[in-house]
Structures are given as C-alpha cells and as structure tokens.
Amino acid sequence: MDAVIVGFGFLGRGLAEALSSKWELVASFDPEFRLVGASNSRGYLFAKQGVRPSELLGLDGLSRHPLFVDGGSSIELLERARPQIVVELTPTNIVDGEPGLTHIRHALRMGAHVVTANKGALTHAYWELVGEAEKMGVLLLYESTVAGAVPVFSLVRECLRGDRVKKILGILNGTTNYILSRMHFEEIGFEAALKEAKERGLTERDPAVDIEGHDAACKAVILANALMGKRVKLSEVKRKGVSGVSLEAVRLAKKSGHTIKLIASIGEEEVEVSPRLVPLNHPLCVHGTLNSIHLETDLAEQLTLIGHGAGKQTVSALFNDLLTVLKRAKQAGSFTHK
C-alpha cells in the first residue's frame, strides 16, 4: 500500500523515524508498503516509487529533499499520489478544524484509509467523517487525537467489545495538569506555574486553548462521540478553565487528601470540562504532564489508562494505527479503492 504524510512536522518526523527503524515489522504486515509522499506548509514531495523514510529525517529534512516541490499543496499531492493511506498531521485548529478537515474529507472521498492526529477536524466533523469512511469502506483512525500515546480508542474497539462504556472521566490536557501539579506540590500560585509551563514549552501559541479548557473540551467531544455514541458538539460542552483556581483552594484540597484537577467528564447526561476535587489516591489522579482516562463500564466496572498525553510518545498511537490499517487491509484481501 502507498502512504503519504500530510503536515510533515514534529510528529511526521517521529513517524518517519519509527517507519525507518521498524521497517521489517511494517513489511511483515505489507511487503509492498511504500511512503510515496509528504507535505508541509511550504510544499510537498512526491516519489512514485517511494522514498526511504530516513531521507526525510533531520530538521527541514522534507523541504531540503531534492524531490521537494516548493509551493505545491497537500491536495495536489493527494491527487498526484492517489495513495491508499493518508496520515494527516497538520496543526490542530479548534475553530473550524481546517485545513485538516479538508484534507481528511478529500482523502476519504478518494477511498483512502486515514490515520490522523488532528483533533480539530475530528471535533468539528466526527460523524460526517466516520460516515464518509463507512460509505467508502475505509478506516478512519485517530488514536493520537486524545491523550497522545494512550490507546483508549483501540482499547475499547478491540478489547472491550462486550462492555458498554457508561461514563468517562479524564485528565486530558498536560499543560493544565502540569500547572495544577506545580501548585499542589510546590505551593506556587497559578501565574508562577503558568510562567514555568510557558518556559518549558508546554503551552500552545494561545495559552487560553489549554488554560480555558478548549483543548480538553475538544477531546471530550471525540471521546463522547467515539466511545459512547453521543452526538455532542463542541458548543454543547459545559466548560470552565483553571485560571480561577487559587493556591488557597489547592492548599485546602491538599489538607484533606485531595487535589484540584481539570477533569473532562462524559456521563449519560452531559459533557463537562471543569476543575474538580480529586482524591490523591484515585487512579485518575496523575501529575505532571501525564494524562489519564477512567472508564466506567457495565462489566469491568472501572478501568484507568495512564500515559503520555503529548510529545514524541504520540508516535506510538500513529504507528499502531498505521499497522492496524495494514493488518485490516491484509485480512480483507482486497481494497475498496483503486
């Protein structure tokens, strides 16, 4: 199968590195797997016979490649390459999901399987995109959109087919969790902790995306739709950020064996993101930039998953989604697309 990576940046390089170092494993799923293209905001590379992923490594590895077409668009790449797999990794845009949404839509309509980290696109058009994928008989996998390396979607899809998810609680934003953890352990104020987070490069360009809970709300929408079959829109999420959390409140919580965390809560009734008291001994209660997801199901009752919510570990989710596509295609024996 032929794959292209759209939005080749930090995660794209990580994925190329994994493909390069685990090429034999990939070939064991599909001996004919090829990476035939990649694009970034400046242009794209297209190589009909495939490129070695290692050629794209290093800073600007893509843009400096001899085959790089300066000024070409990602859609142009899709049209020229007609790949069976599109990995969409453009930056998340929580306002309207673009340009990721257009890329994913285009890829699905071409009959390509899609693996994406683009939570903006999924948040805004979850059911449209899932419907399009079903219609075309292709896979749309998005493990990396929520809680980075934590494989919650594949866990529910592959390992909990018999369980019904009744409720989800999650710490889904690493930046606010870092800030609240610093307030708890170092007893510093919100502004000081935010400054630290900025200095460590943990905040988005617009810190409000994290601080005011927009990022967590997007993830809650995807979880609610994907794991509980809801049809929730971002505007329907009750959302309160952490900027109002005082050191005094954190100290009081600590005295009673609790702390304050920004919790995404998806219940039968509503979807909410807000600061909540959490017992320090609760499995959900993780610190630093870790993310956690607590599932309540009818049979297993409670399952908690904890792992890295962002950073290069997210490549695990992308790479495993890619292998899932290769495995399913092998099982199916033939592809529904050209």
Next chain:
Amino acid sequence: MDAVIVGFGFLGRGLAEALSSKWELVASFDPEFRLVGASNSRGYLFAKQGVRPSELLGLDGLSRHPLFVDGGSSIELLERARPQIVVELTPTNIVDGEPGLTHIRHALRMGAHVVTANKGALTHAYWELVGEAEKMGVLLLYESTVAGAVPVFSLVRECLRGDRVKKILGILNGTTNYILSRMHFEEIGFEAALKEAKERGLTERDPAVDIEGHDAACKAVILANALMGKRVKLSEVKRKGVSGVSLEAVRLAKKSGHTIKLIASIGEEEVEVSPRLVPLNHPLCVHGTLNSIHLETDLAEQLTLIGHGAGKQTVSALFNDLLTVLKRAKQAGSFTHK
C-alpha cells in the same frame, strides 16, 4: 459455534449471566452461537441443541438442571459435545496446573478455541499450550488470568503491535495490596490486616499463596512469556512475600511520600516478585484490592492500566475473549476444526 464451560462456578455463572443479558450482541458476532454444555466437580450438562444460559443461573443452577449428569467428567463432556469453543474455569492449582491443564490440552487437541481463567495451567505450560493452539490453528485466550478485568494481553496484542515491551511492573495480587493498603492508611500491623482480609473473604484457602507471592509469581510468568517472549519457569522467579513487612517500615515509607507494595517486576534480565518502596504519586501505586500494570515500551514509553484484579468484574475479560474468538472465526470464514 458451540461452546462449553468447564469448571462452572462463580465465574461461570457470571459469564452465563453476561451471555444471557447480552445475547443479541453475541448473536451479532455469530447467529449460530450456542452454549451446549457445562461441567463442575460433580458432573456435567450436555444439550446438543444448546441451553439458554439463564437456565444455569442461581446457586447450584447447573447441578439442579434436569439434564445434569451426576458423576460425569469434564473430558467426557468435551468428547460428547465436540465444541468449537471451550471456556476453562476450574480452580487454579499453582502446583501443577491440574485439572485445568489436562482440559485445555484436550480441548486444543480437539481443535477447539480455548478461553481460560486458569493461571495454573498457563503458568506451567505456557509455551506448550501456545504451540498446540498454533499447530491446530485455534485461539488460546487467557485475558482473565492476570489482573482480572484489566485487558493487558489484548491491549498489547491488538493496540500495541508496533511497540516493543521492554519492562513490566505490576501490582498483581489484590489480597496483599489490600493488606499493605490497610497498614499504610490505618497504620495497623500485618497480622491485624491479614485477619481483616480473611474476614472479608479476600484470601485463598491457603493464605500463603497470596502472602508469600506465589500468586503474583504465576502472573509474572504469564506476563513475561506472553508480552516479552521470555521462556520463564515459575521456579526461576525470584520471590519474596509480604509477611516480613513491618508497620514500622510502612510508616517510614509514608513519611517520605512512599509506601510499600508487592511488586512483580519483569525486566530484560530477571523476573522478580518482592515488596518495594513505591512513590505515592506513581501511576502504579493503587490501593485496596485494585491491580495495576505499568508497561515500558520503546514508543509509548510508559502506559499504566488499572482495574479490578479479581471478582465478578473478571467476567469482562472472559466475555471479551469469547467475542474475540467469534469475531476471528467470522473473519476466517471457516474453521480449521470440525
């Protein structure tokens, strides 16, 4: 497909209950699924046309069933029923794995898929049984043998194909975790906490199985073999139990933000079960009867799973294993056995 449940007791009733309440879901995987038999230590029931699982519920529901054959053996049931699926749930015997080992071996050699909760059998003959299943082209699934409802084997098998597991740490025994949690939070001594555990029905008939780490060692063997491809025998596990853990030691640990937990550790070099200092803030550090498993992998780096390690929630693992068998059989289109 036809299934029988061998060793129909607490978990068997739980599985029958799940089958009964989720019959439509089961039928969506295989419209011809039938439960054609079940056995306990006193005899068996065989019904060629299938029984409704609800007929076996209630205390002694199996033995009181009009079709129950008093004195018949489980092997006799397997021979008469020739099922495509055998669910083996006889009590764990950590000395030699019997009678579960004989049942599983017999079932695999008949060409039946096997779903089992029998960690004794798996501990003693992991590679023999896996080899037999591969030879016969059938599935051998054992999600419930380690950490009850926590789907660690299916997670690695289905969701982490691209990751290599480098190390595993686990709290795998609920009884000792209950005892150590009581010592930590209530500051009571080991004997008092053990007495409580006994009163709450949390100990095995022979408490040494839990207390001295035999149970955790069995689980470590299965994890090491299944998730890291090791060929570890139970006798090779370095094992130290919790009976030597003093309240004084727990108190000292607590003062420095730690506690003492019975940790199973599976590294590149060796497999060990022993009491260890664990930071209270570590994701692995769960309390009460909860179990946790911390995986270190090359891509995701760290993933922790937490859930119920025993009790009726374990039915989740059994039921999901069963659905996996039905799904795979459907994908394969035909069965390798009669």
